[in-house]
Amino acid sequence: xxxxxxxxxxxxxxxxxxxxxxxxxxxxxxxxxxxxxxxxxxxxxxxxxxxxxxxxxxxxxxxxxxxxxxxxxxxxxxxxxxxxxxxxxxxxxxxxxxxxxxxxxxxxxxxxxxxxxxxxxxxxxxxxxxxxxxxxxxxxxxxxxxxxxxxxxxxxxxxxxxxxxxxxxxxxxxxxxxxxxxxxxxxxxxxxxxxxxxxxxxxxxxxxxxxxxxxxxxxxxxxxxxxxxxxxxxxxxxxxxxxxxxxxxxxxxxxxxxxxxxxxxxxxxxxxxxxxxxxxxxxxxxxxxxxxxxxxxxxxxxxxxxxxxxxxxxxxxxxxxxxxxxxxxxxxxxxxxxxxxxxxxxxxxxxxxxxxxxxxxxxxxxxxxxxxxxxxxxxxxxxxxxxxxxxxxxxxxxxxxxxxxxxxxxxxxxxxxxxxxxxxxxxxxxxxxxxxxxxxxxxxxxxxxxxxxxxxxxxxxxxxxxxxxxx
Amino acid sequence: xxxxxxxxxxxxxxxxxxxxxxxxxxxxxxxxxxxxxxxxxxxxxxxxxxxxxxxxxxxxxxxxxxxxxxxxxxxxxxxxxxxxxxxxxxxxxxxxxxxxxxxxxxxxxxxxxxxxxxxxxxxxxxxxxxxxxxxxxxxxxxxxxxxxxxxxxxxxxxxxxxxxxxxxxxxxxxxxxxxxxxxxxxxxxxxxxxxxxxxxxxxxxxxxxxxxxxxxxxxxxxxxxxxxxxxxxxxxxxxxxxxxxxxxxxxxxxxxxxxxxxxxxxxxxxxxxxxxxxxxxxxxxxxxxxxxxxxxxxxxxxxxxxxxxxxxxxxxxxxxxxxxxxxxxxxxxxxxxxxxxxxxxxxxxxxxxxxxxxxxxxxxxxxxxxxxxxxxxxxxxxxxxxxxxxxxxxxxxxxxxxxxxxxxxxxxxxxxxxxxxxxxxxxxxxxxxxxxxxxxxxxxxxxxxxxxxxxxxxxxxxxxxxxxxxx
Numbered sequence: 001x002x003x004x005x006x007x008x009x010x011x012x013x014x015x016x017x018x019x020x021x022x023x024x025x026x027x028x029x030x031x032x033x034x035x036x037x038x039x040x041x042x043x044x045x046x047x048x049x050x051x052x053x054x055x056x057x058x059x060x061x062x063x064x065x066x067x068x069x070x071x072x073x074x075x076x077x078x079x080x081x082x083x084x085x086x087x088x089x090x091x092x093x094x095x096x097x098x099x100x101x102x103x104x105x106x107x108x109x110x111x112x113x114x115x116x117x118x119x120x121x122x123x124x125x126x127x128x129x130x131x132x133x134x135x136x137x138x139x140x141x142x143x144x145x146x147x148x149x150x151x152x153x154x155x156x157x158x159x160x161x162x163x164x165x166x167x168x169x170x171x172x173x174x175x176x177x178x179x180x181x182x183x184x185x186x187x188x189x190x191x192x193x194x195x196x197x198x199x200x201x202x203x204x205x206x207x208x209x210x211x212x213x214x215x216x217x218x219x220x221x222x223x224x225x226x227x228x229x230x231x232x233x234x235x236x237x238x239x240x241x242x243x244x245x246x247x248x249x250x251x252x253x254x255x256x257x258x259x260x261x262x263x264x265x266x267x268x269x270x271x272x273x274x275x276x277x278x279x280x281x282x283x284x285x286x287x288x289x290x291x292x293x294x295x296x297x298x299x300x301x302x303x304x305x306x307x308x309x310x311x312x313x314x315x316x317x318x319x320x321x322x323x324x325x326x327x328x329x330x331x332x333x334x335x336x337x338x339x340x341x342x343x344x345x346x347x348x349x350x351x352x353x354x355x356x357x358x359x360x361x362x363x364x365x366x367x368x369x370x371x372x373x374x375x376x377x378x379x380x381x382x383x384x385x386x387x388x389x390x391x392x393x394x395x396x397x398x399x400x401x402x403x404x405x406x407x408x409x410x411x412x413x414x415x416x417x418x419x420x421x422x423x424x425x426x427x428x429x430x431x432x433x434x435x436x437x438x439x440x441x442x443x444x445x446x447x448x449x450x451x452x453x454x455x456x457x458x459x460x461x462x463x464x465x466x467x468x469x470x471x
Numbered sequence: 472x473x474x475x476x477x478x479x480x481x482x483x484x485x486x487x488x489x490x491x492x493x494x495x496x497x498x499x500x501x502x503x504x505x506x507x508x509x510x511x512x513x514x515x516x517x518x519x520x521x522x523x524x525x526x527x528x529x530x531x532x533x534x535x536x537x538x539x540x541x542x543x544x545x546x547x548x549x550x551x552x553x554x555x556x557x558x559x560x561x562x563x564x565x566x567x568x569x570x571x572x573x574x575x576x577x578x579x580x581x582x583x584x585x586x587x588x589x590x591x592x593x594x595x596x597x598x599x600x601x602x603x604x605x606x607x608x609x610x611x612x613x614x615x616x617x618x619x620x621x622x623x624x625x626x627x628x629x630x631x632x633x634x635x636x637x638x639x640x641x642x643x644x645x646x647x648x649x650x651x652x653x654x655x656x657x658x659x660x661x662x663x664x665x666x667x668x669x670x671x672x673x674x675x676x677x678x679x680x681x682x683x684x685x686x687x688x689x690x691x692x693x694x695x696x697x698x699x700x701x702x703x704x705x706x707x708x709x710x711x712x713x714x715x716x717x718x719x720x721x722x723x724x725x726x727x728x729x730x731x732x733x734x735x736x737x738x739x740x741x742x743x744x745x746x747x748x749x750x751x752x753x754x755x756x757x758x759x760x761x762x763x764x765x766x767x768x769x770x771x772x773x774x775x776x777x778x779x780x781x782x783x784x785x786x787x788x789x790x791x792x793x794x795x796x797x798x799x800x801x802x803x804x805x806x807x808x809x810x811x812x813x814x815x816x817x818x819x820x821x822x823x824x825x826x827x828x829x830x831x832x833x834x835x836x837x838x839x840x841x842x843x844x845x846x847x848x849x850x851x852x853x854x855x856x857x858x859x860x861x862x863x864x865x866x867x868x869x870x871x872x873x874x875x876x877x878x879x880x881x882x883x884x885x886x887x888x889x890x891x892x893x894x895x896x897x898x899x900x901x902x903x904x905x906x907x908x909x910x911x912x913x914x915x916x917x918x919x920x921x922x923x924x925x926x927x928x929x930x931x932x933x934x935x936x937x938x939x940x941x942x
Contacts, residue, residue, distance in 0.1 A: 086891050089917030091844070091910075094822065122891055129887040239827035300771070301917075303818025331811070331918050332886055340802070347774025351565065356710035373562070415803055415921050416600040420557050420593055439562075446560030446772070447802050449920065450886050 003043030003157070004461035007058065009051055010066040010408065011430055012036040013437050014073050014397040015383040019375040020313045023368065026375040031397075032434035037063070038071070040404040043157070043459035048398045066408045068430060069454055070437055072378060073397050074133025074405030075335040076385030079272040079293035079324025081138045082149050082162065083107040083116075085123045089331035095238040095302055096170075096209075103328070104175050110145035120152035126327075128156075128464035130334040131453040133405035136232055136270060136293070136322075136389055137162040138204060141177040143185045150193045157459045159395060159403060161230050163202040164189055166219065167210035170244075179214040186222050194229060198403075198459075202230035202270075207237075208245045208258045216262040223264060230389070231264050235271035235292075238304045242276050256281040265290050268390045272324060273298075274312070275305040282308075283317040291320035291388035294380075296341035298326035306345050310353070310369035322388035323380045334450040339377040343445065346370035374442040403459060410454040410466075411440040418447055474514030474628070475932035478529065480522055481537040481879065482901055483507040484908050485544050485868040486854040490846040491784045494839065497846040502868075503905035508534070509542070511875040514628070514930035519869045537879045539901060540925055541908055543849060544868050545604025545876030546806040547856030550743040550764035550795025552609045553620050553633065554578040554587075556594045560802035566709040566773055567641075567680075574799070575646050581616035591623035597798075599627075599935035601805040602924040604876035607703055607741060607764070607793075607860055608633040609675060612648040614656045621664045628668065628930045630866060630874060632701050634675035635660055637690065641681045641715075650685040657693050661700060669874075669930075671701060673741075678705035679716045679729045687733040694735060701739045701860070704730070706763075707752075708744035709775045727752040736761050739861045743795060744769075745783070746776040753779075754788040762791035762859035765851075767812035769797035777816050781824070781840035793859035794851045805921040810848040814916065817841035845913040874930060881925040882911040884937075889918055 012033040019026040037054040039047040092098035110116045139146040153160040166182040194201035203222045259265040267289040274292035312319040355362030386396025395403045412419040425439035456464035483504040490497040508525040510518040563569035581587045610617040624631040637653040665672035730736040738760040745763040783790040826833030857867025866874045883890040896910035927935035
């Protein structure tokens with residue numbers, strides 16, 4: 001398929017480093033161009049910089065101007081369930097009951113190719129409407145859903161990671177897949193999709209509570225035979241789940257060891273949630289180069305708990321962290337909403353950590369790291385997510401050579417009070433300094449939602465424009 | 472001013488009792504009319520019931536049909552700050568720092584009449600866009616802001632409660648008001664506004680941390696001299712605030728006693744938050760007939776903590792509970808968003824109370840009461856709020872004789888995934904049973920926002936229509 005070329009002029013904001021490495025001077029990790037130009041050839045960034053510098057190098061360009069917007073790299077959703085698009089925000093109990101009541105029944109429908117295909121269209125529409133251009137997704141235990149996911153992503157030329165999702169216990173019999181079938185089907189799907197177009201494959205044991213030792217062995221074998229593949233799973237989302245995992249794997253001292261023992265914990269391994277990981281488990285994640293997908297919308301909606309972001313960002317043992325919507329445990333596709341809730345989780349954590357409740361719990365360093373500034377937040381949704389998922393050689397910022405996925409944010413859109421609120425940062429016109437841009441971005445994450453996503457571009461072509469979507 | 476008359480046909484949903492009194496059979500507290508008719512004369516409900524019954528009683532009516540909507544009583548916001556409309560969702564620290572950094576400076580601007588008048592217009596626009604028709608509001612320590620608030624409410628014929636907001640310590644000198652000036656200005660404003668049109672007056676000590684004993688004495692005197700007035704304040708929002716209140720009132724054994732000692736705790740007394748109230752304090756609230764405004768958006772945004780809803784709804788000692796946006800600590804005007812966060816707070820509380828973490832904390836009764844079904848949620852936003860604020864003789868449901876404020880909800884609007892999600896409840900057309908309607912309402916609170924408010928009516932006249940607002 002021929003890839004798109006374009007040149008886009010506007011106000012750009014991206015990251016060149018982790019803002020947590022620059023506490024007190026976070027803007028050093030970011031890059032702001034009040035008037036920039038992004039030149040894309042065949043879906044890849046060919047040039048980027050101030051308009052006045054870049055423009056003369058490319059005479060005769062057909063330039064698309066996006067005024068009154070802040071253009072960021074496309075958002076990366078590090079944890080989402082494709083077959084839960086319809087059941088997002090379902091009324092229920094905590095995790096394990098919620099799965100049984102709402103989720104497994106809905107996911108069973110994805111054995112039907114027509115249903116899965118229709119859902120895939122809606123799923124990717126919803127992602128793009130939220131500014132998300134890349135995701136790490138669960139499918140179901142039926143290969144049909146995995147196929148339809150990759151087929152739709154291929155049609156849209158989106159960079160995605162997904163895989164057949166293995167579960168062989170703790171689910172209805174017709175929802176389970178045997179470890180042997182899982183191995184065979186996964187191999188077939190890896191051959192068919194991995195590194196075809198922009199598709200990447202993740203070996204996907206759903207979660208240890210739903211996997212026997214044999215299923216985990218199948219995953220180990222797949223990873224040994226396809227070392228280039230990603231691994232995607234869940235870990236330590238809910239206290240009852242943690243206890244059940246221990247019951248299921250009595251020879252493992254903790255939940256993390258289940259993955260270590262089966263050769264999975266390492267680079268390109270991502271586990272959703274990690275709320276109840278011990279400090280020691282977090283250190284092992286850090287040393288292994290494994291990542292956690294922090295899913296605050298879901299964690300609050302299911303009452304799972306508060307992820308210790310400031311602990312994960314411990315400078316001695318930093319864990320790679322992405323953010324995820326976790327639709328349908330998460331009740332919105334919008335990563336703007338995810339960042340809002342991530343901010344809240346940090347603030348709630350800090351009521352403990354600032355010593356307000358119990359002075360013995362005071363840890364001002366961790367409390368500071370919990371605080372989600374706009375720099376930290378939008379880093380997590382872009383370059384940080386790319387680094388967590390080992391995609392930063394391909395995307396995550398506007399470096400030439402990277403893939404040209406980006407989102408144009410309208411800082412005034414959303415609830416009625418938004419426009420006046422944002423005049424606190426910029427009275428008229430657009431941001432002229434990085435501080436102003438960061439304040440507008442905080443306004444978006446604090447008081448905004450998907451309405452702030454005005455357009456979304458994939459591989460150099462406009463894939464979504466607000467008001468012109470199908471819904 | 473002549474009041475409006477109208478007749479509205481559509482699908483109606485309201486409450487006749489508290490759903491917590493009907494655990495396991497909550498629909499007994501609600502009323503659902505798939506095809507109903509509401510007849511309004513001079514701003515007051517004259518008749519209400521099934522269309523087939525009511526319509527023949529009123530020949531020749533000019534009927535407005537609102538198809539594909541669920542019509543509820545107007546939402547009641549039990550805790551909101553008028554002068555914080557512009558600073559909603561400000562980046563910051565916990566409560567006390569946040570007040571000093573962002574809030575007092577903004578509120579000072581409301582001494583300027585032009586600024587306050589412009590803000591009042593935006594404030595009420597934003598309320599109506601969220602479906603809110605009644606609020607209990609803080610103003611500032613400047614009478615100008617209180618006047619402009621009531622003048623704008625009068626122009627819109629909205630039922631509101633507010634009052635000059637007293638603070639004489641813990642704020643910049645020019646923001647404070649002396650207890651004597653507060654007393655005199657409050658009296659003047661009570662004479663001018665209380666029970667004029669739909670305005671009601673609340674004697675408003677901002678919070679005990681910001682009030683000397685003399686200021687609290689002024690409040691006691693005002694309440695003694697104007698027993699018909701409401702009282703509005705804050706309590707136990709944040710652990711540091713609780714400690715400071717104890718330091719400021721060393722002769723009181725707890726925060727609640729500050730209000731008891733000054734003759735304020737009783738009917739028509741409402742305090743925002745109450746997160747850190749002890750069980751004993753909650754019982755004293757219950758016995759006194761005092762109310763708490765639960766503000767989950769704000770409580771999460773400022774990291775204040777998790778309100779123990781299930782404890783407040785203890786059947787032996789039930790506390791009156793309203794919900795509040797607490798804009799600007801709350802980051803949205805939409806009560807739909809407030810209910811979403813209230814659900815999350817209940818779910819997070821229950822990770823403790825179901826014994827998942829510590830079996831000694833298990834309290835399944837309280838855990839059940841924490842769980843915010845759509846019945847409980849929309850009760851809190853309508854009749855429950857009216858009962859908490861002692862307004863249920865005037866409004867809160869569709870009983871004839873009550874004031875005709877209502878909101879028409881579009882259950883398919885909002886994020887792109889919403890429409891398909893809602894087909895889980897109703898495949899096509901509108902709800903035919905109360906269970907279907909409740910499921911659609913849960914869909915709105917779980918995955919929706921202000922976009923689900925299609926129109927808002929005040930005193931029998933349309934005051935807001937989505938897509939035709941000024942913003």
